Each structure stands twice: as C-alpha cells, then as structure tokens.
Amino acid sequence: xxxxxxxxxxxxxxxxxxxxxxxxxxxxxxxxxxxxxxxxxxxxxxxxxxxxxxxxxxxxxxxxxxxxxxxxxxxxxxxxxxxxxxxxxxxxxxxxxxxxxxxxxxxxxxxxxxxxxxxxxxxxxxxxxxxxxxxxxxxxxxxxxxxxxxxxxxxxxxxxxxxxxxxxxxxxxxxxxxxxxxxxxxxxxxxxxxxxxxxxxxxxxxxxxxxxxxxxxxxxxxxxxxxxxxxxxxxxxxxxxxxxxxxxxxxxxxxxxxxxxxxxxxxxxxxxxxxxxxxxxxxxxxxxxxxxxxxxxxxxxxxxxxxxxxxxxxxxxxxxxxxxxxxx
Ligand SMILES: [Mn+2]
Numbered sequence: 001x002x003x004x005x006x007x008x009x010x011x012x013x014x015x016x017x018x019x020x021x022x023x024x025x026x027x028x029x030x031x032x033x034x035x036x037x038x039x040x041x042x043x044x045x046x047x048x049x050x051x052x053x054x055x056x057x058x059x060x061x062x063x064x065x066x067x068x069x070x071x072x073x074x075x076x077x078x079x080x081x082x083x084x085x086x087x088x089x090x091x092x093x094x095x096x097x098x099x100x101x102x103x104x105x106x107x108x109x110x111x112x113x114x115x116x117x118x119x120x121x122x123x124x125x126x127x128x129x130x131x132x133x134x135x136x137x138x139x140x141x142x143x144x145x146x147x148x149x150x151x152x153x154x155x156x157x158x159x160x161x162x163x164x165x166x167x168x169x170x171x172x173x174x175x176x177x178x179x180x181x182x183x184x185x186x187x188x189x190x191x192x193x194x195x196x197x198x199x200x201x202x203x204x205x206x207x208x209x210x211x212x213x214x215x216x217x218x219x220x221x222x223x224x225x226x227x228x229x230x231x232x233x234x235x236x237x238x239x240x241x242x243x244x245x246x247x248x249x250x251x252x253x254x255x256x257x258x259x260x261x262x263x264x265x266x267x268x269x270x271x272x273x274x275x276x277x278x279x280x281x282x283x284x285x286x287x288x289x290x291x292x293x294x295x296x297x298x299x300x301x302x303x304x305x306x307x308x309x310x311x312x313x314x315x316x317x318x319x320x321x322x323x324x325x326x327x328x
Pocket of ligand 1: 090133
C-alpha cells in the first residue's frame with residue numbers, strides 16, 4: 001500500500017511538472033460526455049488557470065446540451081498542437097476519445113482514468129480502477145501538490161464525484177472520497193442543491209419511460225432483467241435516446257434482479273445502444289466481447305445492428321446463472 005502510494009505520488013509530481021512545462025494544454029474525454037468526464041475536464045482547466053493563469057488551456061469534445069451549465073467547451077480547429085500537452089480523461093480506449101483523431105498530433109499525452117484498461121496509451125498513464133471518479137483523482141492530485149483549487153474547479157469536481165458514485169452509493173465510495181469532498185465543502189460554499197437539481201431533475205416523459213420499462217421488462221429465473229426499446233416506444237416517450245442511459249442506473253436494488261440491461265434502437269444514428277448494470281456478477285468482459293466495455297459492474301456497447309442482441313441476452317443470463325451457482 002505504501003509502495004503504491006509512493007508510485008502514485010511520483011506520478012502526481014510528474015504530471016504537475018508537465019503542466020508547468022507546456023504552455024498549450026488540451027483536455028479531452030470520452031464521447032457521450034457524462035458529468036464525471038465533463039467535470040474532470042472543465043475542472044482541470046480551471047485548476048490549471050487558477051495556478052498558472054498564463055497557460056492556454058482548451059477543453060474539447062462534443063457539447064452535451066443536458067449538462068450545458070457545467071461550462072463552455074473550446075474549439076481547436078486552428079490550433080497547432082505539435083508542441084501541446086494532451087490530457088485524455090475518463091477514457092479507456094483510443095476510439096472513444098472525443099474530438100481527437102490522432103493523439104500523436106500532440107507532443108506529450110497524459111491519460112488519467114478509472115476504467116479497466118482497454119488500450120494502453122499516454123506518455124504518463126495513471127489508471128486506478130479503485131478510484132470512484134476521475135474528478136476524485138484530479139482533486140487528490142491538486143491537494144497532494146498543494147495547488148490552489150478555486151470555487152469553480154471545486155464545483156466541477158464535486159459534480160463528477162457525486163454523479164459517478166451514484167450519490168455516494170456505489171462501493172468504490174471510500175473514506176478517501178468522503179475526505180476529499182469534506183475538504184472541498186469546507187473550503188468553498190458550494191450550492192449543492194443547484195448541482196443535485198441539475199443532475200437529477202428529469203422530464204415527465206423520461207419518468208414515464210422508466211415506468212414503461214419497469215412494467216414491461218423481462219426477468220429471467222437467473223435474475224437477469226432486460227427490455228428492448230423499439231423506435232415506436234422511444235417516439236412515444238419523448239423521442240430521446242439518451243433517456244435509457246439515465247434510467248438504467250435507477251433500476252438498482254430490485255430483490256429479484258442482479259443484472260439488468262436496456263437495449264435501445266437509435267434509428268437516427270443507426271445503431272442499437274446497450275446499457276448494462278450489475279450488483280454482483282462482473283459484466284464488463286461480456287460487453288468487451290461485442291466491442292464495448294466500461295466498469296466491472298456498469299458497462300455498455302453500441303451495436304451497428306440488432307444481430308447480436310440475442311447473443312448478448314444469452315451471455316448475460318449465463319453470467320447470472322454461474323454467479324448464483326457460485327454463491328449458493
Ligand atoms: Mn468516470
């Protein structure tokens with residue numbers, strides 16, 4: 001443990017050195033931005049500028065209208081990146097980096113992530129699957145290096161930690177998480193109510209879609225629950241294919257269910273989105289087999305068509321069966 005910490009502290013020192021060394025810094029994160037990815041990127045930008053106001057820092061990627069209040073994103077179309085430092089946050093594989101076609105266009109790359117590694121990349125790669133969120137990692141980086149963490153950066157980090165821990169529910173919420181958040185809230189008067197409203201207020205359509213799912217999902221004898229949302233259903237409940245991605249986390253804590261999944265036909269983007277959660281069996285490897293991935297207990301994949309849907313259902317049900325057998 002002490003060795004692990006020593007290694008981590010070295011890494012944090014080295015990351016700070018690189019921030020000091022480069023004048024142009026670009027920050028990216030995974031496609032389909034979520035509050036941790038956005039909070040970490042925008043928070044890191046504020047953190048760098050709070051401490052090194054002369055640096056040029058850009059946060060890139062596709063804008064997420066749902067989280068627009070978290071801050072503006074930048075455009076680097078005309079930026080010469082050959083002497084720039086690139087941060088890739090919260091992204092385990094190259095293909096999911098938002099807004100960057102080739103990381104080799106940058107002089108130096110730092111990866112910071114808490115997903116299991118899929119692609120090894122980065123001149124520095126700080127990956128720790130025990131961390132609740134990348135926001136938590138960057139916050140501890142800031143405190144350990146005695147950096148000034150301003151109010152805006154603190155708000156972003158708080159938002160990401162709250163969101164990725166499911167409001168301190170998931171088991172990688174550790175004493176360290178509470179310690180960091182406690183310091184953060186002591187240092188700044190943060191309007192947590194506003195942040196919780198932004199994260200958790202939902203449209204009536206989305207809530208009704210959740211009702212439809214709860215009413216109509218199939219639950220197998222092995223404890224696997226799933227539903228397939230066709231285009232008709234999506235249209236009936238507001239025509240927004242991002243809803244299932246939020247809803248899936250709310251189906252937790254059902255006695256009869258240990259793994260659950262939503263398959264969503266996204267006709268506009270011509271794909272089938274698969275969101276999977278578990279409160280027992282590890283499911284990430286199954287989704288990796290189909291080209292997706294994520295965390296051990298929270299994973300997903302985007303399929304080009306529905307030809308693999310039946311196989312995924314079969315594989316997930318089998319994982320549940322084996323898990324039940326092993327834990328009988
Ligand atoms: Mn994350």
